[in-house]
Amino acid sequence: MNSMKVRVRFAPSPTGPLHIGGVRTALYNYLFARQHGGDFIFRIEDTDRTRFVPGAEEYILETFRWLGIQFDEGVSFGGDHGPYRQSERKELYKVYVQQLLDQGWAYYAFDTAEELNARREEAEAQGEKFQYDASTRSQMRNSLTLAQEETERLLQEGHPYVVRFLIQPGEDVHVDDIIRGDVCINSSILDDKVLWKSADQLPTYHLANIVDDHLMEVTHVIRGEEWLPSAPLHVLLYRAFGWEDTMPRFAHLPLLLKPDGKGKLSKRDGDRLGFPVFPLEWHNPETGEVSSGYRESGYLPEAVINFLALLGWNPGGDQEILSMDELIEKFNLEKCSKNGARFDYVKGFWFNREYLLQRPDAEWAPDFVRILAEQGIETTEEKAAEVVSMMKAKVIEYQTKDGPKKRNISFVRDLWPLCRFFFVAPTAFDPEDKFIRKNWKPETADEMRQLRDVLATIDDFSVEGQKAVVDAWVEQSGIKPWNAWRVCLVGEGQGPDMYGLSAFLGKEEVLRRMDFAIQTLKL
RNA sequence: GGCGCUUUCGUCUAGCGGCUAGGACACAUGCCUCUCACGCAUGGAACACGGGUUCGAUUCCCGUAGGCGCUACCA
Numbered sequence: 001m002n003s004m005k006v007r008v009r010f011a012p013s014p015t016g017p018l019h020i021g022g023v024r025t026a027l028y029n030y031l032f033a034r035q036h037g038g039d040f041i042f043r044i045e046d047t048d049r050t051r052f053v054p055g056a057e058e059y060i061l062e063t064f065r066w067l068g069i070q071f072d073e074g075v076s077f078g079g080d081h082g083p084y085r086q087s088e089r090k091e092l093y094k095v096y097v098q099q100l101l102d103q104g105w106a107y108y109a110f111d112t113a114e115e116l117n118a119r120r121e122e123a124e125a126q127g128e129k130f131q132y133d134a135s136t137r138s139q140m141r142n143s144l145t146l147a148q149e150e151t152e153r154l155l156q157e158g159h160p161y162v163v164r165f166l167i168q169p170g171e172d173v174h175v176d177d178i179i180r181g182d183v184c185i186n187s188s189i190l191d192d193k194v195l196w197k198s199a200d201q202l203p204t205y206h207l208a209n210i211v212d213d214h215l216m217e218v219t220h221v222i223r224g225e226e227w228l229p230s231a232p233l234h235v236l237l238y239r240a241f242g243w244e245d246t247m248p249r250f251a252h253l254p255l256l257l258k259p260d261g262k263g264k265l266s267k268r269d270g271d272r273l274g275f276p277v278f279p280l281e282w283h284n285p286e287t288g289e290v291s292s293g294y295r296e297s298g299y300l301p302e303a304v305i306n307f308l309a310l311l312g313w314n315p316g317g318d319q320e321i322l323s324m325d326e327l328i329e330k331f332n333l334e335k336c337s338k339n340g341a342r343f344d345y346v347k348g349f350w351f352n353r354e355y356l357l358q359r360p361d362a363e364w365a366p367d368f369v370r371i372l373a374e375q376g377i378e379t380t381e382e383k384a385a386e387v388v389s390m391m392k393a394k395v396i397e398y399q400t401k402d403g404p405k406k407r408n409i410s411f412v413r414d415l416w417p418l419c420r421f422f423f424v425a426p427t428a429f430d431p432e433d434k435f436i437r438k439n440w441k442p443e444t445a446d447e448m449r450q451l452r453d454v455l456a457t458i459d460d461f462s463v464e465g466q467k468a469v470v471d472a473w474v475e476q477s478g479i480k481p482w483n484a485w486r487v488c489l490v491g492e493g494q495g496p497d498m499y500g501l502s503a504f505l506g507k508e509e510v511l512r513r514m515d516f517a518i519q520t521l522k523l
Numbered sequence: 524g525g526c527g528c529u530u531u532c533g534u535c536u537a538g539c540g541g542c543u544a545g546g547a548c549a550c551a552u553g554c555c556u557c558u559c560a561c562g563c564a565u566g567g568a569a570c571a572c573g574g575g576u577u578c579g580a581u582u583c584c585c586g587u588a589g590g591c592g593c594u595a596c597c598a
Contacts, residue, residue, distance in 0.1 A: 011598095012598090013597080013598050015597085015598075045598065047597090047598080048596095048597055048598065050597085051597065051598080109596095113596080116595095116596090127524075128524085129524070129525070129594075131525095131594085160596095162596055164596095177528095180528070180529090183527070183528075184527090185526070185527065186526085189525070189526050189527090189594090190526095191594085193595095194595080194596045195596095196596085197596040198596060199596060200596085202596095204595095204596070204597085204598085205597070205598050206598095209598090224592095225528070225529095225591080225592060225593095226591095226592055226593070226598090227592095227593090227598090228527065228528065228592075228593080229526070229527055229528090229592070229593040229594075230593075231527095232527095252528085254528090254529085254591090255591065255592070257590090257591075259534080262590080262591090263591080264591075264592080310535070310536085310547090311535070312535090313536095314535080314536060314537075314547095316536095316537065316538090317537085317546085318537085318545080318546045318547080319546095320535095320546080320547055320548090337529095337535090337536075338528070338529060338530095339528085339529045339530065339590080339591080340528095340529075340590080340591055340592085341534090341535065341536090342534060342535075343534095343535095344534050344535055344548070344549090346534080346548065346549065347534075347535065347547080347548045347549080348548095349548090350547085350548055350549090351548095391560095392561090393560060393561035393562085394559065394560050394561075395559075395560055395561085406559095406560095407549095408560085408561080409560095409561095418559090435558065435559095439558085480557075481557085482557030482558080483557065483558065485557085486557070486558055487558095490558085492558085492559095493558045493559065494558060494559045494560085495558070495559075496558095496559095496560095497557075498557060498558090499557095
């Protein structure tokens with residue numbers, strides 16, 4: 001059993017864009033598989049055709065392509081255990097429900113939705129909860145209460161039916177969870193779960209999941225904590241099928257919670273606080289609504305991976321920046337935390353910055369050029385990279401629910417609001433600007449004229465070339481020109497080192513901006 | 524309501540009977556400085572509560588309270 005090759009799966013439902021919590025679940029499965037040299041399977045759980053959303057499957061695939069998470073088999077990857085789309089496995093499931101039926105582990109139920117609702121309302125009126133189980137099944141219309149001929153007649157005549165799992169009450173069912181240890185639930189609180197649906201003649205999640213995991217030889221089920229309550233049911237199903245000896249090990253991961261307030265992370269939180277909850281941008285085909293994605297928002301895939309990996313798990317040391325290879329090496333299910341993790345998107349900014357800063361300036365350039373183009377500014381990648389090198393250490397103001405705050409540049413996009421003056425000369429000066437008031441004195445115009453004339457003599461307008469001449473002039477004149485010079489070239493109190501900016505603009509442009517400022521700021 | 528999971532700085536977490544309870548994000552201050560910064564340094568900040576067990580509990584057990592999840596012919 002332990003010598004079996006590790007096989008894990010990620011099995012989403014194609015009901016829309018993948019939630020970021022789902023991405024983390026997939027990542028943990030991937031890390032686990034790679035660490036053990038095992039297989040990672042991609043299965044599509046589309047047994048609820050009413051919730052099927054076109055394009056969702058392709059979206060999920062694209063997400064993992066972007067993140068660099070690779071599957072070994074599954075939908076679109078091939079493999080010996082297919083088909084990997086549950087809707088294509090209907091005939092297979094049929095055989096297995098029949099097996100349960102034949103062996104008395106399951107039974108037919110003919111109760112209509114109306115009948116069940118009536119029972120629920122009835123119970124509710126008495127402050128109770130109706131549950132289809134040992135205590136109530138004898139009052140319902142099913143193959144346990146009906147005469148055998150009657151059941152056969154109903155089946156023969158094509159009456160709608162579901163197949164329910166027959167739960168024997170009064171038994172403590174244990175689940176051995178890798179993260180949580182022994183979890184025990186008494187079977188009396190479980191209901192006779194529907195295994196086969198009447199409406200579409202397809203299995204429910206529970207049945208399909210167990211059959212598939214068994215047939216696909218899955219060794220470890222790593223999934224969200226929302227499945228923990230039904231894990232005992234799954235154990236019982238393995239038992240009913242006689243597969244208990246090859247039952248996978250379970251690991252139920254803590255959930256991702258809202259950054260503030262109560263409850264689990266939802267799409268609304270992202271909209272409200274301004275961060276994506278989906279890996280890629282999603283266009284809702286029905287409403288036309290667009291939801292932002294990590295990729296389109298400028299996150300680097302390595303940063304998203306690193307950030308997500310450490311939400312609910314950490315390797316123990318002080319190192320927080322970890323490559324995929326390091327994550328694979330250090331990952332440990334037993335060290336996953338048990339309690340839900342608040343989604344700290346601000347830390348996500350930091351991760352992105354760390355990875356962005358690791359890249360050469362030239363690698364920022366293509367994105368930056370595109371962003372500048374959106375603003376109507378044409379420039380080259382070389383020029384863009386120069387700006388990046390001068391500006392990437394700056395901070396940007398951003399909006400939060402508590403008002404504007406400042407943070408380090410974490411995205412290529414952050415550069416733009418700080419870089420306009422590299423490409424567009426000041427056309428006016430705000431007389432109220434504190435920096436200008438403080439640094440433009442009556443004698444300043446004359447000092448700037450002197451500097452202008454000094455600069456005009458320089459042939460080598462590189463940083464070094466300017467420095468050699470201007471530093472000497474500063475030395476002998478005693479004038480500190482930088483802040484006023486900044487006013488001339490930038491128009492306000494921000495920007496990079498003046499020599500760097502001046503070299504970037506070039507002599508002609510620098511002189512033009514200085515002349516304009518001296519003229520305009522005459523006072 | 525029932526059942527289950529869970530509880531260390533604001534947040535993510537380290538800790539696996541004896542520690543000045545560590546790190547990171549965020550926050551504050553100082554240094555640096557040609558603006559805003561980066562960087563560097565420093566600082567504030569936590570074991571939910573009550574019982575046990577023990578020579579000794581953040582750590583083990585039991586309660587209480589809080590948080591989260593499940594309670595569909597959805598996954």
